[in-house]
Amino acid sequence: MKVSEIVEKLKLKVYSGQKGLDREISGGYVSDLLSDVMGNAREGEVWITLQVHQNVMAIASLKDLAAVILVNNLEPLENTVRHSNDENIPVLGTSLSTFEIAGKLYQLFNQ
Amino acid sequence: MEGVWGRLFILKLIFSIQGGDFTHAGHPSSEVKKVLKQLDIDGKTIKNIVIALYEAEVNVVAHAWRGTVDVEIDESKITILVSDEGPGIPDIEQAMQAGFSTASKQVREMGFGAGMGLPNMKKNTDELYIESEVGKGTTVKMVNNFS
Ligand SMILES: Nc1ncnc2c1ncn2[C@@H]1O[C@H](COP(=O)(O)OP(=O)(O)OP(=O)(O)O)[C@@H](O)[C@H]1O
Ligand SMILES: [Mg+2]
Numbered sequence: 001m002k003v004s005e006i007v008e009k010l011k012l013k014v015y016s017g018q019k020g021l022d023r024e025i026s027g028g029y030v031s032d033l034l035s036d037v038m039g040n041a042r043e044g045e046v047w048i049t050l051q052v053h054q055n056v057m058a059i060a061s062l063k064d065l066a067a068v069i070l071v072n073n074l075e076p077l078e079n080t081v082r083h084s085n086d087e088n089i090p091v092l093g094t095s096l097s098t099f100e101i102a103g104k105l106y107q108l109f110n111q
Numbered sequence: 112m113e114g115v116w117g118r119l120f121i122l123k124l125i126f127s128i129q130g131g132d133f134t135h136a137g138h139p140s141s142e143v144k145k146v147l148k149q150l151d152i153d154g155k156t157i158k159n160i161v162i163a164l165y166e167a168e169v170n171v172v173a174h175a176w177r178g179t180v181d182v183e184i185d186e187s188k189i190t191i192l193v194s195d196e197g198p199g200i201p202d203i204e205q206a207m208q209a210g211f212s213t214a215s216k217q218v219r220e221m222g223f224g225a226g227m228g229l230p231n232m233k234k235n236t237d238e239l240y241i242e243s244e245v246g247k248g249t250t251v252k253m254v255n256n257f258s
Contacts, residue, residue, distance in 0.1 A: 034169075035227035038162055039234070051222045058137030062144065062161050079134065 001025050001109065003067045003090055006046065010094065010104055012069065016081040017090035023066040028109065030102050034059055041065060048102050052076050057083035057091075065089065069105075071098045122146070124182040128171045130197065133221065136172045139180045140165040143191075150184070152257055159235040160189060160255050166228035167193040167251050173218050174198065175248065188237075191253045199245040207233065207241075 004021040007014060014021070026044030031037050032051055041047060043064040049056060052074050060068055061083070067090040070076060076084065076091045084091045094101050124146065126139040140161050147157045164180070171178035175197025183190045200206045207229050214224025233239050238254035 032222050033225040033227065034222040035166060035225045035231055038165055039227060039231040043158075049222075053133070053221060055133055055136055055221065055223075058141070059165070062137060062140055062165055063158075 003046070003092075006067075006105065006108060007090075007092060009108055010101065013093035015070075015076050015084070015091040015093055017067070017084035017088055019085075020067065020088035020090045023089070025066045025109070028102065028105050029065075030098060038063070046105065048098055048105070050074055050098065052080060054079035054083050056080060057087060057089065060084075060089045061087045067092055069094060069101060071096060071101055119186045122150075122182075122184040124180075124184075126180040126182075128168060128178045128180065128193075128195070130172060130174075130176040130178070130195075133172055136169050137165055139168055139182075143182055143189075146184070147189070156255060156257060160191075163232045163235040163239075163253050163255070164191055164193075166231045167191070167253065169223060170228055170249075170251075171195045171197070173214055173223055178248075186257070188254055188256045192250065193253075194248065194250040196248040199247055199249055200241070200243040201245050203241050203243060 003023045025046055029041040029045045030048045032049050037059055041063050044066050046067045047065050048069045050071050052070060056068055057080050069092045071094060073095045143164055144161050175195035178195030181192040205211055209230045210226040212224045212226035218224050236253040237256050240252040243249040
């Protein structure tokens with residue numbers, strides 16, 4: 001499944017990193033603790049978080065994540081957007097909570 | 112560079128880190144990752160090194176005043192030395208425990224301060240040495256062997 005497919009099916013906003021929409025997704029990871037993501041997320045995963053600062057993109061890039069989904073209508077900071085565009089890793093958004101969007105992504109991914 | 116040690120080459124990289132500067136955290140890790148990819152080091156080893164170096168970097172940013180990252184790569188291993196001037200670690204054994212953190216409220220709000228950094232470094236290196244002097248600073252040495 002590509003990032004563009006989850007954007008369409010989960011009606012996600014695309015804030016930045018449009019060039020990375022054809023990245024292939026290997027799964028998802030949910031955490032707001034950066035060292036947890038650093039240690040445990042795997043390549044190609046979509047990271048669901050409420051953190052909006054640019055260290056999120058540093059980690060997404062170092063870990064080769066497929067995309068980041070910001071929950072609760074949170075918007076990325078300016079530096080986050082810039083970094084996302086530089087690395088071609090999309091930052092996406094939803095009005096849903098972490099619980100709801102993680103559930104939907106899990107379902108979509110395992111159907 | 113064939114020398115008395117019989118090594119084929121030695122590659123050195125040096126970076127500086129400013130305490131409190133979260134905007135540049137991850138830069139040394141990102142550069143080292145690029146170099147290791149160019150050297151065709153296997154993916155799993157690169158992933159381990161990137162995790163450990165990022166955590167070491169962020170610890171300088173979050174807990175110390177300033178520091179340097181010295182990287183030495185030869186054909187069999189990578190040795191990374193992260194030295195900082197900072198408050199030091201009074202009890203290294205306690206600091207190594209998962210969940211132990213003295214991170215400030217501000218640092219925690221960013222999602223750091225889970226007390227997982229040092230355990231991540233331990234898990235992802237072949238050798239980890241920490242020396243620290245309270246009020247002076249901390250030196251972390253990490254070695255990863257190439258397979
Ligand atoms: N370079 C350092 N200088 C001073 N204290 C340090 C340094 N590195 C680690 N420490 C101390 O060790 C504790 C544990 O470090 P560790 O990296 O495991 O967790 P953390 O940095 O608090 O949180 P996390 O890494 O999960 O974001 C820190 O909270 C701090 O008290
Ligand atoms: Mg840490």
